[in-house]
Amino acid sequence: MKLSAALLGAASSLALCAVSGTAFAQHAVTGLIIDDRGNPLPGARVRVADQGLTATTNRQGEFEFSALPAGDINIEVSYLGLPTATRTMSVSDTGRNAFTFTLSASETMDRIVITGQILDGAARALNQQRTNSATTNIVSADAIGRFPDANIAEALQRVPGFAIQRDQGEGRSIQLRGAPAEFTSIQINGVSLASPDEGSRAIDMDTISSDVVAAIEVSKTLLPNQEADSIAGVVNLITRSPFDRRGPRLNATAGGSYNEIGGTNDWRGSFVASNTFGEDDRIGALFSASYSRTNRQIDNIENDWDFVNVGGQDVAVSDDFTLKDYDTRRTRISFTGALEFRPDDATRFALRGSWSQFEDFEFRNRLTYDLGGLQPGATDTSATWNSARLLRQLRNRSYENTIWTIAGTGEHDFGASRLDYTLGFTRTEGDRPRGFELVYRTGANRTVSQDFTNFDEPVISPFQTGEQLDLTGIGFRQVVDRTNLNIQEEWSGRINWIMDGQLFGHAAEHRIGASARLRDTSHDEERWRDRSGALAPADFNGLFGTERSQNFGYLLGNKFDEGRIQDYYFSIRDQLRTDAFRLDDSSVESDYELEEKIYAAYGMTRVQRGATEVIAGLRVEHTDFSSTAFRYDELTNTATPNSNSRDYTNWFPNLTVRHEFNDNLVGRFALTRSIARPNYPDVVARIFLNDDGDEVERGNPDLNPTLSNNLDAGLEYYFEPLGLVAVNVFYKDLTDYEFTLRTPGVFEGAPVDFIQAENAPDGFIRGIEFTWQQTFTFLPGLLGNTGVFANATFTDSEMDIGRTIAGRSKFPLSGQSDYVYNVALFYEDSRFNARLSWNDRGDYIDSVNASDPRLDTYWEERSQLDFSASVTLTDRFELFVEGKNLTDSEGIRYDGVRRRVQERERFGQSWFLGARFNY
Template structure:
């Protein structure tokens, strides 16, 4: 251990020792008042504001509706509870100096002068829980309850987050995968489960694949858009904490089941979804609790996909664009998503609790891809071509089947405890997380036609160009195809992290005002490794399947948009061939692709040691939080370099240590109980993606070379953040809010392609991550949520959820590359919108929701901006409805992507479509059971 680490750990120990010194008899002698706020059904009310007005004391309830005052004088006290959507409750309590003071406060949903509101309905109940927690939090947050998630057709966490202000979603085959918060790259948002960070299964990025985790296993999603010192600093855009269920959320025995099936537009395939939660509290005074939940879904989708590769040539002094390759991909995709969570909790008394929690999620994407490749660049481009028309002679035709299975697994386990000693509180947690991505099967069988036709195309329609091949149909002369190549591949990426955290909180005073002081430390030890193995067969026929292409095909037409690609290849026959080649090609050193199979591998160790201190001072109507966090990072890695002449593999290592300081100032001001202003000055970090900072060099094996290099000198991105907002909470249940933000970026990480280089005597293009010295993200969010109880008749059962986010971003690399020195940030849409209209009564609710994001940069071509790739903005219309048959049974219906919106990727100009993907709409229905 380095001297610097010893010092940091010493500071952490001193911080904890100072906190623990408060656990004296004086703390235990205080008159403590604790309690729980529930509704008429006994359900906890989180985020309720509890106050003792005469003493100037106030606090808010936690997720189980619990609150605590550490020091209340003995005698009569008047307690006031305020909860949006319910009338304010007032109750007198007698605080004893000798006995425990524990009360249960029940808020009723009716009251004199109270506007009528159906708080028992699923939509409004979830809204009330979210708004009450947001209102009482110090930082700028958004809360999404499980009830709210269930009212949208969102199968995974990424899709659930797309409804939250500031979020946009990047999709894969129509399903949300990665998130962009406030226009920032996906890596700028940290993901945790119950406060413990989880790593990405994907080796190429720190951004977590959120399609791995189903949405129905969480109790709530907590989004922190401004950080406090006790939170990990690796959250420039914000942090997302997935809160799993606790057996004490409801208390007693509880059983909830849900299941249903769908029909999908393309291919008339079906999806299935099942989930359940069972929990109970038991023992003397119900001090023990246990919970188990499970979720399983299976989707069977057919997806149409077409790609075109654009290039440019100078003709007569003018640049003219042309396509040199078309690829049609007909997907048959089977995706399974399953997750399990468990919790054991023990609360020996009202001031002590212990927990053991675990969760496991697995996502498998098993896809067959029938592919038609029209390689125009193998032929000759004829004179007279334009930006929309061209003719090529001697084009090459190939057909390929790829069977690829990828599996993501994320699991973690946590153990810890919480202790309330009156004026002092202690909590601690030990956790382990493992995230893994494997490709157990990645087989590609390629056939090539002997025919070399002349092909013309016309881009009068940018989405569906007219291509002469589909009139002459040379691609359907199956007898002209012969075996060309077999590629087989295996890959595994694994990240493991141990973490320990401890926090001490002490009630006190500062400058004559009530204050809370908090100290803590966190240690995180992470290891990551990647192993990529590739094999390729010779092109001789004896390595091909026993069947010809004609014999391998089924009678099922492979249709892609308006294009008839021929027939699909029989999956069973293809898999039998792939399996027969294991040992012959797959795993055979003679056909191992070197150096690719070695130079993409690496191992990483990254340790983060952190300590913080903070104070929260309560003035008359203002809460001021200030503090400092320090994080020390140790990083080391090993990659491989191969000498192609000798075959010698040489390990290459690098390491670096750095320390960062994160000051924090957060202000929350109540103009009145419904109008709240917030301001935050914070600092945050985003550490580099592992492949970008590892000392690796991968040049491939086919000239001209594209040399992908790691950059050991790459520095983490830092951001100084300014956030300000104003929130007005509308009676009886609503919100109007505006939040502005500015993030000043230092050392923003971007990838630069540098052509016309020389690598080991061959011409090459270098691809390497670098730091841009300066950059920014700025924007503003608007939110409007309201129940229209003031309207007459049936309209009084309606309401709206709406939000809009407008962002702008830029990075300045400090020099001119390809005529530019300033570039946009990847993943940043100028606008994102959400609008949902709902109707809800005691038994029935319905919601029509619209989600939209504008175009955003997908990949940057620094040498030529005309080849920057953008995803076109996309809108989607969804509908959900449910009806409670009785108190136990509920039927529901979901309609997803009613607009049949597609995914379009283009190169700088919308007329140059690079990729078009269509996945159709889905209709889903099912049944819920609650006991």
């Protein structure tokens, strides 16, 4: 393997810098902080005041001091939601010292703080967030479980700074602080994930069930020991450990839902089983599983807009009106496992794995009026067309996203120094085994009038007269099938050496490390099409069933019968998937293979001076990239490989400061640098001519990665019993931002539109976040059991492409909303809790039309109200109910202005009833 001399030199220099000033301790003290139910308390602050030392407990409630004098010491433990306590411990001058510290509520403290399910999760999250060096947000499993969020994307929408993009009403991809989804790195237990999507590095977060994680840790500012490909931040999904709570443990959840549209049902279930055993519980094992199946029906209207000249003025008209009636079945399965061994207090080994699969099976009826022959007198609200076609289409497609990770870790504590290492493997698959379409259409001989006075539900003349049900003259157009398989595999390894010492007379921690990530990617696509009629159904009308298709206020006629369509499809599939019907150019030119190797080294020092903590360091990453794609020659029936390779090295300096103005007020400041490498199809040397011959997608091997210099600053005020008020500002100065541009040109003698990714020289993202969390214990009676979680994020963005196109050179970043709000009001006592949650994000641009700004596409502002509640029947059993989208909010996409609706989609409400068992 190639490793640049510069990288080796950097690693050596960093190591020398970090080792300087190291001092070795004599007496190590470790401890475990638990509550009076035996649960570990993560994020507790442990102080030895007379020594000026502070430690923080990890997720298992453990802490360590590597150098304490022998004799009696006073240890102070503080944890939001519980009273601060002090204990005197005796430190032996031989061997390691281990203590267990139980932190209990006082008799006067409201027990809801330590027994309530909502507030217990909030306490764990707040304590970890308060003591972290960088700007972070923590979401505990308890907090996730109190929202009606079935996947990770929907769980993250409640976190400050996050917005989600939905697919058919369900959260799919995430955007942090207004940045594109590709700017956020996703990890499982610290192992970076590759995307199953062939078109983007962004991870489809609906693949992973929210039931299988113990916590979600969001790092909004990076430290040098973290991978640099995280301009917006890092989302680390932490799966459960058997040492989260020692001893036998079993948790199970099951239930079902009723969905408003179609009267369908969803089912969901999960369980976690774990135990610790052996002498002193030094061995632990855990297994968890989650299963869900949703059956949804979706209403959908779509329009294609363009401008035509009428009487010397441009008039916006819709020349394509489409109704889509979706029946979908989505299945999500996730497993996690862990085997951990702690032979002594200084050594730990763990093997952790996860497997998640998301399958989407779609059966879609579509009715389209393809409009032509515009008549005089058209306006922005009305038009008549006399050369219209009616199309009836059936699409039956399925795809599976699979994400698999496994990692082995080791930790060794030598007192004054520590060593940890990880070897990981991840494999992701995006498999589209079926992309079947059957299309029939009439001649261009129908007359259609349209009235867009009500732009959400326009009046289309055939649906007033019933002409849309007349299939006279409809004929076979085509039958299409498509498969697509995208596989990414990555081996990764990292090693870290941490040393205690001093710097300028103050306690310091020095850290050096190195890592490598070796990724292989392959993309294989096959397409087949019959337009000759050789494989056309013998009886088109016989494919329809008796169920009517009603989409909003429009009647499409009878639906295609799923069983009959399946019988027809499997009767022709093998014949269709032969060379006689293969689209060779599409099949070959979509394929590519690539390798990407990323080597990194870093050094950093953490120094504590009184209430101020300073971290300074440097990271260097070297990237090797190579790829091969193919160009198909129809004249010779041959495929010619196109290969490209490049390598580059980037440096990432880092300064992070954390200051405690007092026990409650924490300030943070960070100057960092980060990177976003190009999406693979955009940088692979490929040329793909579409089936109609009017568009050429072209890779850009000269595409540079996006670099960002980041400034973050914030203040957080924590108050009892569980309160937080915080404000954070951020600015990201972008260089070489990647965007996609469509430009006219000539290809092989014919006019085409070229679609290619390019770099914008300059850009920025800036914004401010506000967070408010409080329990209203000061209110009288039952009101004292209420509280609020609220946050708001305001962002602005811009990219300057360095040239003027259609009068513009500056554009907002895709997906950036000016605001995102979350408000959740809750009530909780010892047996009952309820939460009403409201989420809102503003309009955002979806795509830029470089040639006509009036046709830029936006998603409209969308708000949603959700409800969840649970009642504890016994110490081990509870019932819960969840209501989603109580506002019946829709998804609206429009071109330029709101009245030009491009897409309107309705999902309806759903209600879920379930039960939980805890042991």
